[in-house]
Amino acid sequence: MSITIYPLASLSQIEKTPSREDGIPPELEEDLRAYGCKLIHEAGILLKQKQVAVATAQILFHRFWYVTSMKQFGIGDIGMGALYLASKLEECPIRMRELINVYDLLLQRASHTTGSTSSAQQYSDFKYVPMSYFGSTFYDLKDALVVAEMQILKRLGFNVHVVLPYGTLVNYLRVLGLTSREDVCTRAWGYLNDALQTPVYALYPVPTIVSAAIMLTTRHLGISLPSSPENRWWELFDAEWEDVWSVCGYIMRLYRERDAEDQKRLWGTAETLNARGRTAADI
Structure with missing residues (x-):
């Protein structure tokens, strides 16, 4: 990232992002970025987080993908890590367990809505199944959150200064x-x-x-x-x-219309990259 009052992507990073180098089409990368930021925004609302922290998290999320490929880390995991880090930077910290619970809810709901056959069915019959704190899901998400926060700091060189507009x-x-x-x-x-x-x-x-x-x-x-x-x-x-x-x-x-098939394809790709990213992080 270039060094100014606040960091901006360099020309080489803009022309060919790490994700594009790994074969992810530009349109898909753009949609995945928007989807990850939407999850951050929804999580911030459910956690009653300050808007400055949510905005800071979304900006850090975008910066991260100019230095790292989406094939290395999951969209949801990095979004969760960015929100956790931003809550500390803006001095409104959130509990790790609450953040994990909210992201688990959002990911379950996203999986349900993309599998629904009609728009009316998307939310009407959704029932959240809380994870077991003695099962593997919670500890997997906790490990992913810790790794995501660490990787954001490391790959951005601890340059996490953000200027809001x-x-x-x-x-x-x-x-x-x-x-x-x-x-x-x-x-x-x-x-x-x-x-x-x-x-x-x-x-x-x-x-x-x-x-x-x-x-x-x-x-x-x-x-x-x-x-x-x-x-x-x-x-x-x-x-x-x-x-x-x-x-x-x-x-x-952002305002262009997307049909149900596009949304399913986007969710399927995000889910696949999430799983692959956690495996790569473990390695």
């Missing part, structure tokens, strides 16, 4: 005179949270990401901002047009 968003909206619009603030904030499911926080500086959120918001709400060649609003925040547009593309791809 929320304060910057408020300042930029104030400069643009948009803080009085509640719909603008809410939608832009939502785009920043959705962007956590994409790798943009490991690729671009915060001003560029915030500018992209503002651009998507103003375009969807029909708000005009200065964009003439001599008076471009994003240049006020030292953001490049090509980078802002690229971040917008990453965010909008």
Whole structure:
């Protein structure tokens, strides 16, 4: 990772990630990243964790896959380790047992929903079966959590500094005179949270990401901002047009529709990589 105020992926890491080197298609890697971040977000809600810890965990999760292949470690395990580490960094630690229980619930539910034949059946007949604390499942997940946290620290070189975008968003909206619009603030904030499911926080500086959120918001709400060649609003925040547009593309791809077969394929791949990653970690 390159060294700036906060670490960003290098050009060589962006062009060919370790997972791509191992034969994982770019689209599948992108979907697996989003799925892992979704699990982190859901776990954070169930654990009543602070948003700053959840966001930090998602950013660390993305950084990890620019230095490590998904064939080496499981998506769920690294997400669990990232959330556990982030809770310490943001001084809102969570109990290991509670985190393991929540991830076990989420993984069981994901397995059930992908096997359901209809959307109505996905949640209606799901029943969580708690693991036995004297069985192997709990200790396997506990070992995976410890290994994941250790590997994140090791492979990121203990450089786990994260800059979150929320304060910057408020300042930029104030400069643009948009803080009085509640719909603008809410939608832009939502785009920043959705962007956590994409790798943009490991690729671009915060001003560029915030500018992209503002651009998507103003375009969807029909708000005009200065964009003439001599008076471009994003240049006020030292953001490049090509980078802002690229971040917008990453965010909008999250909203594309996926059919049931795509979801089953994604879950099956994540489950396979999880099992393979734990075997590799044991070796």
